[in-house]
Amino acid sequence: MNEPHITAHANASARRLGAIERLAVPTGTAAATVIAREPSSDPVCEARRFARIAALSDTEFRAQFEELVVAGVYTVLHGRLLAMRIVGAGARNLAFVVRTNGPEASPGLRDGLDTRPIMVEVPTERAQAEGLWELALSESRQRPIFHGVTGDGITYSGFGVLHTEAVLEALARVADLAPAQQGIAVLSLGGPLELPAGLLVGVERAAK
Numbered sequence: 001m002n003e004p005h006i007t008a009h010a011n012a013s014a015r016r017l018g019a020i021e022r023l024a025v026p027t028g029t030a031a032a033t034v035i036a037r038e039p040s041s042d043p044v045c046e047a048r049r050f051a052r053i054a055a056l057s058d059t060e061f062r063a064q065f066e067e068l069v070v071a072g073v074y075t076v077l078h079g080r081l082l083a084m085r086i087v088g089a090g091a092r093n094l095a096f097v098v099r100t101n102g103p104e105a106s107p108g109l110r111d112g113l114d115t116r117p118i119m120v121e122v123p124t125e126r127a128q129a130e131g132l133w134e135l136a137l138s139e140s141r142q143r144p145i146f147h148g149v150t151g152d153g154i155t156y157s158g159f160g161v162l163h164t165e166a167v168l169e170a171l172a173r174v175a176d177l178a179p180a181q182q183g184i185a186v187l188s189l190g191g192p193l194e195l196p197a198g199l200l201v202g203v204e205r206a207a208k
Contacts, residue, residue: 016178017171019081020099022203023184024065024074025158031148034073035196038151048073050198058111062206065113075145076203081161081168083139084186086193088154093190094136096161097200098171099183106183106202114202118185119193120177127189130173135166136189150196158199 026034033040033048040046053064068074082097100118108116127133144157161167171187179185184202186195 016101016175017098017185017187018101018168019079019164020077020097020184020202021079023077023080023082023097024069024201024203025077025082026146026148026199027072027075028145029147030073031146031156031158031199032150034068034198035148035150035156037196054115054197062111062113065201074201077145077160081164082145082200083136083159083161083167085136085140085144085157085159086154087157088150088152091190093188093193094133094140095189095193096132096136096167096171096187097158098185098187099202100178100181100185102178102180102182104181106181108183109204112204112206114183114204115197117195117200117202118179118181118183119195120179120185120187121192122174122177122187122189124190126174131166131170132174132187133189135163135170139163139167146199148199156195156199 033045034050036049037051046052048068053061069076084095084097086093106114108114122132139159139161142159144159146158149155184200
């Protein structure tokens, strides 16, 4: 039986790369609204746009983000890994979203929200040799948690990893690529990758 939650043994084997305690991602096609860069004339869409709430003070930002979670615009995954498929400009890329356990603090932490995932490029040949590409391809054959398209036509789809043990074993083989920071990291398997703000948000306790 494939269990989406991570066992303590498997998490330990991944060492510096592992499951994310709490990861917020847009729900379904709400991703398209969340990641929009330009303001919308529709007040409902504008209220959901991450770039708008990210411009607020830290306390207001956290409060409005939590309102989006309550409203179902975002969903919070607990103790999970995420696979992604990115398609655009005639190319396809795959990625895994993981937790890094380095000694340095995350560079994008705002009142307990990790807003800037660390981008890590895994050389394509190595991703294929270690089985990461095939695993990500397999995970992307299920129904996505979110599916959004940016204004420039790039499609982002996210999938909750089902075969966690196999993915963690493969991640352990590329742990030397893990950054020094702790936080959310995106392991790109097909070249350099940029993600729109608000697509992935790590959730920790708010500052008192």
